Amino acid sequence: MSSGLGVDDGIRTMLLLMPRLVGRIKRLQVPPEIAGLQLAPRHLSLFAYLQFDGPLGVNDLAARLEVTPATVSLMVGELTRKGILDRQADPEDRRKAIVTIAEDQRPAVDAWLSQSAKAWRAALEPLTPAQRQLFVETFSRYEREISES
Incomplete structure (x- = not known):
């Protein structure tokens, strides 16, 4: 049984994985109904909140997206x-x-979001709730650290 990755091996693996992941995310197919509307990945987050949480106010969206209401x-x-x-x-x-x-x-927004949601479901479903929480917290911490550097 493996005792896991060392920190340096984990960093090396993630440094190699992340550019591939970002590249693939950027190539997600935007459904033809909305393809010409110049949507960006930042719109995915806004759409995801509206899809999963339902109608929201501008201030609620701003707080969730961690940007200003303006x-x-x-x-x-x-x-x-x-x-x-x-x-x-x-x-x-x-x-x-x-x-x-x-x-x-x-339907078009759902189709765009479902590409990522399907992949996340396949990745997260086999994990226990505690493992999912650890993964999400780790990924969130990485995002915070990278944004501060």
Whole structure:
């Protein structure tokens, strides 16, 4: 039975793996219905929150995406003009906007997201909940560390 990887072996493996992973992610096929809309990987995160968490306010999206509400407002405005998102007044507070994926665009957005979701499911499903948590925490820490350097 293997006792696992040493830190240096793990670093070497990840340094070789990450560029391949990023390259493959960049080549994910955008469905033809939305291919000409100049969508970027940053839009995937916004779509994922709306798909998994349902309609959200701009401030909620900003907090989850870890950007300013102004940044989210610009993204939402752009995607609303392109017909991918719908923005409606919050029935409880008319000053706030609630953002959703436009119904007619939902199948295309779902198809785009499902490519990554399917791969993540295959990678994470065999793990125990504790192993999944450790993996997600490790990946999150890597993202924080790389963004600080």
